Every structure is written in structure tokens, then in C-alpha cells.
Amino acid sequence: MTWVLSIAIAILTALGAPIFVALLAGASLALLLFPGPPLIALHQTIFGGLDAYALLSVPFFVFAGELMAISGIANRLIGLVRALFGRVPGSLGLAALGGSTLIGTICGSSAAAVAAVGRNIHPQLIDNGYGKQRAAGIITSSGAIDIVIPPSIAMILYGASAEQSIPKLFIAGIVPGLVIALLMAGYISTSAAIARIPRQARFQAQAAFVAFRQAFWALTMPVFVLVGIYAGLFSPTEAGGFACAYALFLGFVVYRTITFPAMLEAAVRSAMMTSRIMMVVAAAGVISWILTVEGIPQALIQATADAGLSPLGFLLIVNLLLLAIGCVLDPTSAILVLSPLLVPIAISLGIDPIHFGVVMTVNLAIGMFTPPFGLNIFVAQSVLGARTADIYRGVLPFVAVQICALAFITLIPGLSLWLVDSMS
Template sequence: MTPIAWCLTAGFAGLVLFGFPFAIAIPLAITAALIAADIEPAFLAQAVISGSQQFSLLAIPLFMLAGELMTAGGLSQRLVDFASTLVRHRTGGLAMVAVLAATVFSAISGSAPATTAAIGGILIPAMAKAGYDRAFAASIAVSAGVLGPLIPPSIAFVIWGIVAEQSIGRLFVAGIVPGLTLAAGLLVVCYVHARRNQVPRLPRASIRETWTAFHRAKWALGSPLVVLGGIYGGIFTPTEAAAVSCLYAVLVGLFVERLLTLRALPGLIARAMKTSGMVCAIIAVSTGFGILIAQEQLATRFAHWMAANIQEKWLALAALNIAFFLLAAVMDEIAIMVILGPMLIAIATRFGVDPIHFGAIIVTNVAIGMAAPPIGYCLFIGMALSGLSLARISRAIWPQILVMLVVLFLTTYIPEFALILQPAAR
């Protein structure tokens, strides 16, 4: 390999192993490659500016802010209350509430961490009080939270759309069936756990109580309709939809629910900026990384190597899924998408995989990575909310991980599973 290739591969891996954050390890590896190749260091600054001037990137902080505003404005509590009236009387009903509420909240925030925090903060204590094992309560909040990357609008699909230069709207649609299937699988896990552990059922809600909860939740339920209806109705782009979602959350929180205050807004904005800043920084600096990888033809060479050594398409997809799962256990999922994106796309092209279908495969992997031990983002949120150790939550979450792997298998090997709704996006 050339000096550039060594710096971008072994050099970058070494920095990560020494504990450098990805947003710092990437530019250091690029700088070393530039010095080794005697390229003007200003290249890195130009690449960062180029990588940060993409209109679609605005959707990331805006959707994260929308999730913060919805939670502070009481809309997540309204969703939980309404979902509770629908299923709390069933075996595993309160755990099912977490899944149903997370499904709707995912269509508001587009973020797995935001969904886990919003739903888990309410339901982990409630489930523990109702007789559920606290580790299971945390694990179901974590696994329900990862519906965020699949249910549109999704930040992960926005990032992959930027990396792969594909329609973000079509990618959103590709996540609907996998996301809803995962939600259904999690409902089954809730039922089996509650029945096996003889968790007592809660009383059935009356029709009046259900109607009252629905009436109170109508503004929360209306947000996905406004956002997704606007995108697929051609009224605004996904990025503009993120801004509309923020405006909707502010207006409802301030003037309808009246739980959001002007004094709270700076803190909410700062929290959203802190969360999205690292993601956007990784994407910006990775532009130079991608340019150098393309220059060295690393992605193309690897794709050719796979094609020469793996003849079957199904086997290549299996190898990619296994590699992604192992990488996601020790590496940031966003960094995997951005850094390895060109290589992944080259492999998909080499084996003739539909780019939208491939996007669904990648983001389903990302969703699993958000909950997979040992460094899934949502696991740490579950730890903070429940007060439990990583080991306890990790032991409890494996049934949900198996359900996620089944959804990944269906998404990978049945293209129609992800593409069946595509005519609606055209």
C-alpha cells in the first residue's frame, strides 16, 4: 500500500484504539496522509468547508431539536398516555406502550437517542413499579428507541442519502416496512416476557378515558402527519420538513400545551447543538477522507477483491452484515456510514444491489448498532435512566437483538420488503 493508504487505514485505526474521538482521529489521519504525500495541508480545510456546505445536513440538528422540543413540551407524555389506554390491559401491555409510543415519537424526532430518552424517562420507572424486571424495562426502552433510524423521517437515512447521493425521500419510504416489522417483533417480546414472568395486567381503559387521551395527544399525533405529508405531498424537502417540525413543536409547546417556556429554549437548543455537532463534524471532515480513499482507489480495489473471492451475491451481503455488526459493537455507527460509505457503495454496485434497497440494509444495521453492546448509544442512555450497569442491560436485550437480526435478514434477502412502498415516493 502507498503511504496515503497506510495513514488512512492503519493510522486511523491506531488513533481510534488510543481513544481519540472520531471527529479528531479523522482529520489527524488525513493530515498525516497529506504530509506523507506532500500535498498542501490547505486541502483539509477546503474539504471541511465543502463537506459542511450541504443543505441536507441542516436536517440533522433540526430534527434533534424537534425531539428536544417535543419532549419538553409534554408531547411525548401525551403519546405515552394515549398508547397506554390502547394496550395496557393486555399481557405485557405497559411494555407494549413503550414500543407504540416510540414508533410515533420516531416519526417526530428521527433520532434513536432522543426516542430512547423521551420514552424511557417516562416508562422505565413506571414498568419497574408495575412488576417488570428493571433490566428488561431499560432494554425494551433501548430497543424501542432504535426505531428512530428506521421510521421516517430518519437522521440516519438523511446521512446515508448524503453519503450515497440518493433520494432522501425514497430512503425514508424504504424504512417503513422494516421499522413497523421491528415494532411488531418487539411487541411479541413484550408479551412473551410478561407471560413468562407473570407480570400483572393493568385495568382496561374505558372508552371515555381512551377518547380523552386521544384528544390530548392529537397535537403529538399530528406532527408526523404534517411532516411526512408535506414531504410526500411535494410541499417541502426533508430538510425543510425538519424546520417545520421545530416550528410545530415550538408553537404547540408554547401556546397549546403551555408546558414549554421561552426561558427553556436556549438550554434545549444548546443540548441539540451538542448532540448534532459531533455528527456534523464527522461528516464534514470525512469529505477529505473520502476524496483520498477515492484517489487511492481503496474502495474499488476492495470491491474487486470481494468480487474475485466471493462469487455469490447473498454471501457478499452476509459478509457485509457480519462485518457491520462487529464494527458497530466497537465503533460509532455514523462514522462507519460516512468513512466506509464509498467502499460499501462500490461493493453494492459491483454485485448489482439496488441503491435504495442497499440504503435500507445499511440503516437497519445502524439501528441494531444503536442497541448492540458494548457501545451502542442507546444502551448508555438506558443505563443513565435506569441506574443499572451495562452488563445487566446487555443480558436483558439479547431477545430484542435477535428480533432485529430477523428484520435485517428479511431486509437483506427480500428486496421487496424494503421497496414495496416505493411507488408512493415517486
């Protein structure tokens, strides 16, 4: 049954079928061709896969991200970073990176960050000598940090599928996300200095204070959300609801940039995005159930034990596997399909499942801007109007930089677990 399932999914995916269609069609074919569980179990499993309280937070954070996109928050965050970095080489590129990182602390959507930052700063990057390739590379790769920095939709899905604590996953992503951002910042600044890209205006305390005042309310949003979760004031799901309410407050009362029709359009886009995510969740639940019934996770654990694979060797294989899969599958699909297979093996080898979740997420974040099929590449192509070849060439150095960050995160579990352990 398993080989029929794998072949069917691979063929349908190669033919361009939506991932949830490929998963459900493969599962249906496998159940039809082989005796075993009744077909009625198919729809029971589909709906059962959605019966997870943690998944209720997904539509809230998606909606919060949409509200952020239409409220002008991105402009204020980018303005703050530009004011702070002043004459630092590559300061405009650092503003794009910093803006993406700060946006990630609000919505956790990589595509939203690429779109928001790209619309605001891409023309300025071109005008200031960064060139089409470098500008596209900075914007496309910076957005990937958003699925590592909390709150992260990818972390929520991993927590739901691997039955791990979402608050712990959120806090585990803070330091790795900052490590990625710092390495990227170092490369952006160094390469800008070598290329002699013109510097921006000198740092001025008054301008920085004005920019901070304009961005203050936006900066408090992730603080309230994360502190509320870790202080036990509300769950991740309730935090998502709070994020939506706070974004509405900022848009309607503080900044007065959101209109009621715009809010309705954002709600419709959020509903469509949520439905796409949940269809993949439901379909992946069926695949996980079939693999469990067939005993595949247990067989893989036994095979790993028989092979005498060390934890480090397993993580190396997983990194190579996920980097390849991330180029063709979005993080949602990859996490939901692979977590039930890989997490039991990781636990059997003594690998902390929280650390493993961060490693998985970072791998798939890199895949989001890795040619040829990274999702951020297509978003950037649409938003920036850039040629695909320019985007490909622009992101390659950042793929290398983030793989270096991945190596640190993989080899040093403390980067992921230090804050988790300190707050336990």
C-alpha cells in the same frame, strides 16, 4: 497511504480519541508521510464535505427532537399506547415500545427516545414486575427503531454521502421500522405472558378517546411532515424547519408546557449536538476523498467481481461487518465513513442503493444497543440509573429479535422498496 490511514485511525479510536479527531489526525498523517495531494486540499475538503443542501435538515430535526422532549409530547404518546393496549400481556412494555416508535416519527433520534421514554415509564415497569433487566432491555432496545422510522437523521446522512434521494429513503424505512416494532412487540407480549407479569387495566373506549384527544396534536406532526415531503410541498430541509415551527406551536400555544428559557436551553443543546455531527461529517469527507484519490472503491469493486461474490453473499458479509462496527462506532460515523466504500460495490452487484441504505441503517441501529459500547446503553445507564450488567443482560434477547428482523429486511428487498415503487 491507506494502511497508514487505517492504523492511525484504529489506534486513536482504541485510545479513546473522539472519532472526528481520529479521522482528521489519520488523514493528516497520511498526507504528510506520502507525496501526492497538497496539504491545502485538506481544509478545502473539510469545508467541501459540509457543502450539501441535505445536511441543512439535520439541525432542524435535532431541534425538533429537543422541543419534543421538553413539551411533554412523550407523556401523551405513551399514555395513548397504554390506553389502546389495555389488558394485552406486556401492555406496559408495549407502551414503552409504542412510545419510542411514535417519538421516532417526530425526531429520528434514538438517544432522545431512550431518555424521554425511560424517564416516563421505567419506574412503572419496575413497580409492575418487569424487573430491572427486562425493563432496561425494553427501553434501551426500543429507541433504536427511531433511526429507521422516518424522519431519520441517519437516513439523511446516508442520502448525502451516497447521493441518494432522502424522500425515498424516508419512505423506504417505514415498513422495515414497523417489522422491527412488530417482532419486538411479539416478544415483549409473549415473554410477559410466560413470566406472568400482571396485566394493566382493561381497555376502555372512553379512556382511549381521552388519551387520543390529548395526543392528537402530537400525532399530526409526523403526518404533516411526511405528507408534505411526499406531496412535493416542501423538501426534507424545509420539512425540518416546519417540524421545529410546529413543535414550538404545540409547546407554546396548544400544550403551554414550554417556557422561553427552556426553549433557549433546547436550542443550545441542539447546536452542540449539530456541531458534533457536522465535525464527523467534515472529517469523514476527508477520508472519503483520500480513499477515492487512492482508487480504493474501484479496487474493491474489481476484487468483488474477481471473487465472483453474489449479491446475497455480499449482503451477508456487510451485515456481519456492520453488526461488529456498530458495537464500537455510532451510526453517524459508520455511515459517513463506510457508505462511499460499500455503496459502489452494492450498485455494481445490482443491489438497489435505497434498499442497501435501509440495510445499513438497521444494522447500525442494532449496534446502538449491542454490548459493550452501544450508545443507547450509556444513555440508559445515565437516565435509568441501572447497572451496566443489568442493561447488558436485558438487551441480549432484543439483539436476537432485531437480527431476525434484519434477516427479513435483507432477504426481502420488497419490504424496503414496495412503498417507494408504489409512489414512483
